[in-house]
Amino acid sequence: EPEVTQTPSHQVTQMGQEVILRCVPISNHLYFYWYRQILGQKVEFLVSFYNNEISEKSEIFDDQFSVERPDGSNFTLKIRSTKLEDSAMYFCATSEMLAGGDNEQFFGPGTRLTVL
Amino acid sequence: DQQVKQNSPSLSVQEGRISILNCDYTNSMFDYFLWYKKYPAEGPTFLISISSIKDKNEDGRFTVFLNKSAKHLSLHIVPSQPGDSAVYFCAASPSSGSARQLTFGSGTQLTVLP
Numbered sequence: 001e002p003e004v005t006q007t008p009s010h011q012v013t014q015m016g017q018e019v020i021l022r023c024v025p026i027s028n029h030l031y032f033y034w035y036r037q038i039l040g041q042k043v044e045f046l047v048s049f050y051n052n053e054i055s056e057k058s059e060i061f062d063d064q065f066s067v068e069r070p071d072g073s074n075f076t077l078k079i080r081s082t083k084l085e086d087s088a089m090y091f092c093a094t095s096e097m098l099a100g101g102d103n104e105q106f107f108g109p110g111t112r113l114t115v116l
Numbered sequence: 117d118q119q120v121k122q123n124s125p126s127l128s129v130q131e132g133r134i135s136i137l138n139c140d141y142t143n144s145m146f147d148y149f150l151w152y153k154k155y156p157a158e159g160p161t162f163l164i165s166i167s168s169i170k171d172k173n174e175d176g177r178f179t180v181f182l183n184k185s186a187k188h189l190s191l192h193i194v195p196s197q198p199g200d201s202a203v204y205f206c207a208a209s210p211s212s213g214s215a216r217q218l219t220f221g222s223g224t225q226l227t228v229l230p
Contacts, residue, residue, distance in 0.1 A: 004159070006159075033217070033218075035218075041222075042220050042221070042222050042223075043160065043205065043207075043218075043220040044220070045217040045218060045219065048216075048217055056217050058217070091159050091160070093159075093218075095216075103216065104150060104162045104165050105150075105162070105216075105218060106162055107152070107159035107160045107161070107162075108159050109157075109158055109159045110157075110158070110159050
């Protein structure tokens with residue numbers, strides 16, 4: 001069964017450093033998302049991406065964050081200058097584009113980001 | 117932000133019995149609802165969904181009920197199995213927008229006792 005994959009599974013970084021989290025979507029999916037879950041809190045939406053541009057973004061997704069699909073397969077989330085409060089599980093999700101239908105999102109296993 | 121609420125942080129059920137997980141929402145723009153299951157150190161796994169044009173959707177042991185007037189949905193698992201023990205998240209999305217962001221509840225830890 002096709003699945004979303006994410007690398008790395010765990011990233012440890014120093015505050016102020018840049019990190020790039022990578023996701024490989026399910027091959028026929030066209031919508032891509034990033035969510036995060038801070039320990040003990042809800043899963044929160046960050047950004048959605050379609051047709052090589054951002055569709056929606058939340059208040060969390062400020063200028064420190066960016067997304068791109070550099071090579072047509074990977075979908076990346078970059079945090080330019082990490083802060084302690086960026087420590088969280090980051091989940092990539094993808095969905096098909098079904099005309100007139102509902103599109104469930106399929107999640108990857110997550111990347112645990114630890115900012116020291 | 118409490119647009120999607122799961123008021124029971126935990127639920128214990130005997131194997132073979134029915135598990136009922138509840139979810140309430142406040143945003144009238146939500147028209148598509150999903151349930152996800154999550155094990156520790158894994159991503160959420162999609163279980164079942166329902167759109168606002170329906171009041172029930174069934175898939176094997178899992179049934180989701182939607183009461184739009186009460187802004188309430190529930191997930192029924194019957195019969196419950198020990199492998200169902202996990203955190204269950206309710207999620208909702210609005211009718212507008214082609215890339216539907218999901219708003220999650222806080223989750224309910226289900227424990228199915230053998």
